[in-house]
Amino acid sequence: MGGGTARAAAERRRGPQRPRRRARSMEAAAEAPGALSCFSYNQDCTSLAIGTTTGYRLFSLSSVEQLDQVHESNEIPDVYIVERLFSSSLVVVVSHAKPQQMNVYHFKKGTEICNYSYSSKILSIRLNRQRLVVCLEESIYIHNIKDMKLLKTIMDTPPNTTGLCALSINHANSYLAYPGSATSGEIALYDGNTLKTACAIPAHDGPLAALAFNSTGSKLASASEKGTVIRVFSIPGGQKLYEFRRGMKRYVNISSLVFSMDSQFLCASSNTETVHIFKLEHLTDSRPEEPPTWSGYMGKMFQAATNYLPAQVSGMMSQDRAFATVRLNISGQRNICALSTIQKLPRLLVTTSDGHLYIYNLDPQDGGECVLIKNHSLLGSGKMEENKENDLQPPVPQSYAATVARQSTVPSTSTMPGYSEDGGALRGEVIPEHEFATGPVCLDDENEFPPIILCRGGQPGKAKRS
Numbered sequence: 112m113g114g115g116t117a118r119a120a121a122e123r124r125r126g127p128q129r130p131r132r133r134a135r136s137m138e139a140a141a142e143a144p145g146a147l148s149c150f151s152y153n154q155d156c157t158s159l160a161i162g163t164t165t166g167y168r169l170f171s172l173s174s175v176e177q178l179d180q181v182h183e184s185n186e187i188p189d190v191y192i193v194e195r196l197f198s199s200s201l202v203v204v205v206s207h208a209k210p211q212q213m214n215v216y217h218f219k220k221g222t223e224i225c226n227y228s229y230s231s232k233i234l235s236i237r238l239n240r241q242r243l244v245v246c247l248e249e250s251i252y253i254h255n256i257k258d259m260k261l262l263k264t265i266m267d268t269p270p271n272t273t274g275l276c277a278l279s280i281n282h283a284n285s286y287l288a289y290p291g292s293a294t295s296g297e298i299a300l301y302d303g304n305t306l307k308t309a310c311a312i313p314a315h316d317g318p319l320a321a322l323a324f325n326s327t328g329s330k331l332a333s334a335s336e337k338g339t340v341i342r343v344f345s346i347p348g349g350q351k352l353y354e355f356r357r358g359m360k361r362y363v364n365i366s367s368l369v370f371s372m373d374s375q376f377l378c379a380s381s382n383t384e385t386v387h388i389f390k391l392e393h394l395t396d397s398r399p400e401e402p403p404t405w406s407g408y409m410g411k412m413f414q415a416a417t418n419y420l421p422a423q424v425s426g427m428m429s430q431d432r433a434f435a436t437v438r439l440n441i442s443g444q445r446n447i448c449a450l451s452t453i454q455k456l457p458r459l460l461v462t463t464s465d466g467h468l469y470i471y472n473l474d475p476q477d478g479g480e481c482v483l484i485k486n487h488s489l490l491g492s493g494k495m496e497e498n499k500e501n502d503l504q505p506p507v508p509q510s511y512a513a514t515v516a517r518q519s520t521v522p523s524t525s526t527m528p529g530y531s532e533d534g535g536a537l538r539g540e541v542i543p544e545h546e547f548a549t550g551p552v553c554l555d556d557e558n559e560f561p562p563i564i565l566c567r568g569g570q571p572g573k574a575k576r577s
Contacts, residue, residue, distance in 0.1 A: 147466045147490060148207075153195045154239065154280040155326070155372065156449040159462060160202070161489050162190030167204060169195060169218070170489070172460065175453055175470055178487040182218050196238045196256075203243070205233045213245060215259065225259050234274025241282035242303045246274040251289060253303055263306045269293040275319060278303065279328030279346075286328050286346055290319045296335045298322065300347060312349040314342055321368040321379070332370065332377055338363035341379055343391065355389040356432065357381075371450035371457070376434070376475075378450050378459065384442040386461060388450070388473065388481075390434035435478035437461065437471055466490040 149162040152172075158181070159170045166185035170178055184204075192205035200219040205212065210232040215224040229247060237244040243254040251265040269292050276289040285303035296315025301308055315335035323332045330352065332343045343353040355377070357363070363381035370377050380386045437459060439446070449460040450473070459471040459481055466489045471481035 147464060148189065149191050149193060150447060150462045150464075150489070151194055152369075152447065152449045152460070152462075154197050156369075156451040156460070157198055158195055159460075159468065159489075160193040160195050161462075161466075162193045162204075163490070164189055166190060167193040167202075168489070169202070170468075172449075172451060172453060175458070175485050178468065178489075184216075184218065187214065192233065192236055194236050194238055197240070201238075203236050203238065205236070215243075227254075227259075227261075234271070235276060237276060237278035237287075239278055239280045239282045239285055242278065242285045242287075244276065244278050244287060244303070246271065246276045246289070248272055248274070251276065251287070253287070253306065265301065268299075275322060277322035277324050277331070279324040280326060281328040284328035286324065286331075288322045288324070288331055288333075292318070294318065296333070298331070298333060298344075298349075300331075300349065302347070309347045310349050312344055314344065315340070321365040323368040323370060323377075325370040325374040326372050327374070330370070330374060332368050334365040334368055334379065336364070338365045338381055341365075341368070341377070341389070343377065353377075353389075353391055355379075355387075357387050366445050367447040369448055369450060372452070376450055376473075378448045380446050380448045380461065382443055382445070384439045386437040386439065386448060386459070386481075387433040388435040388437075388459065388478070390478065433478075435459075435473055435481055437481045437483075439463075439469070441465070462489070 146164050147161055148164060151160050152158070153160070157172055159172055161168050161170075165188055166183065167187070167190045168183045169181040171181050173179070187204055187206045187208070189207035190204055191207055191210075192203070194203045195201070196203075200217045201224070202216050202218050204214045204216065206214075209228075211230070212226055212228045213233055213236065214226045216222065217224055227245075229245065229252065230250070231247050233245055234248060235246045237246070238256065241256060243256045243259070245252040245254070248271055249266075249268055251268060252261060253263040253265070254260065255262050269290055271290050271293075276287065278288075279286045283304075286309065287301040287303045288298050289301070291297035291299035291311050296313070296317055296319050298312040298314050298319065299308070300310050300312060312331075312333075314333045315337075317335040317337050319333060320336045320338060321332075321334040324330065324346070325332075329346050330343055331346050332341060334341045334357075339357055341355045341357055342351055343355075344350060345352055357365075357379055363383050365379055365381050367378070367380040375391055377389045377391060378386065379389070439461065441463060445464040447462050451458055451460055453470070457473045457475050459473050461469040461471070463469070468487040468489055469483060470485040470487070471483050473481050
């Protein structure tokens with residue numbers, strides 16, 4: 112089953128069967144990129160990947176004014192999943208032509224690392240430096256990303272038609288979250304390193320619609336299909352830390368839920384025209400005593416009153432409203448958001464299904480309405496920067512909220528280093544953060560991660576079933 116099927120093994124022995132299209136130039140391909148079918152940010156929101164009817168494209172997000180195209184491939188048509196591992200050359204692609212097959216590429220060398228076939232359509236893929244997770248409707252496969260061996264198969268998961276799942280981008284803390292029920296909002300939390308179930312979190316009454324970890328894997332945000340309430344839980348304990356109300360007038364479909372890299376902000380977007388950004392303030396118990404004012408007195412009265420009100424009412428009274436918002440010019444279209452630091456300032460990025468990337472300025476102190484500063488077309492003939500891509504991660508300040516137009520002569524060090532080039536994890540051990548190089552993984556075919564000869568010629572590791 113999965114990567115261990117006879118068909119998959121035969122395909123790996125034959126090697127990649129790719130159409131001979133390399134003679135087609137990048138310039139010619141850029142003239143007809145095809146309709147947009149999928150889009151995703153990489154793990155630290157420094158890169159954007161889009162899938163089209165003719166292939167896929169990768170963009171660098173290091174500049175506001177200029178959208179640099181890093182790579183374009185037209186070897187696989189009708190791409191509906193494309194995921195890049197940080198700023199490395201590893202990219203995972205799934206197409207409608209073979210929806211049960213995952214293809215892993217080294218895009219700078221133009222080589223296929225391996226491919227795996229599964230028992231049904233692949234719905235989503237998640238990556239970090241330690242694990243590669245493939246989500247099907249009723250099962251989840253966990254691979255060791257160092258050699259692509261299959262480590263675990265979680266069978267008979269509740270029906271998950273959208274492939275909803277989240278993986279912590281912190282490889283040393285590889286928690287996986289997915290729906291624990293098809294009828295309620297229970298979250299199943301799984302430890303991707305120890306390959307054991309961590310806990311179940313009763314997050315919402317209705318089925319889940321969105322899940323997102325913060326960068327360290329210590330917090331998990333969730334929303335249900337109603338889309339009115341967003342909750343944040345501690346990981347791995349599952350205690351509720353925050354509760355934000357997105358709105359009460361209408362139900363919405365939450366399409367994107369994402370933390371800022373420093374976990375101070377949480378962004379939620381839906382099929383409506385409004386994007387909400389919430390600020391994760393310190394908990395009430397840790398705040399200093401406020402001076403005696405009329406508003407402070409009334410606040411304490413309301414807080415005391417919650418002890419005598421039904422839980423549904425008292426919970427609503429303690430909700431936090433959005434810290435900042437964006438009014439999009441469109442509604443009803445799917446979109447995904449990212450909170451990133453670009454050119455030393457906090458930005459909100461919104462990618463929409465009509466093929467546009469909107470970049471907004473965010474005031475991390477006062478919030479309010481975010482200001483649109485740039486609109487990029489993703490389907491136009493983007494400027495090719497394949498040979499100029501900055502493989503080092505762009506400087507990221509220590510705090511996302513501390514980047515308010517403050518000039519600094521000394522560039523900040525990155526809080527999210529790039530992938531390791533030393534190939535030192537072929538045995539599957541976790542590499543400490545400080546041992547990671549700042550450049551992307553080299554992915555040498557025979558000597559470095561991942562060893563292609565093992566992926567193509569050998570049998571994948573047998574899956575352990577829960």
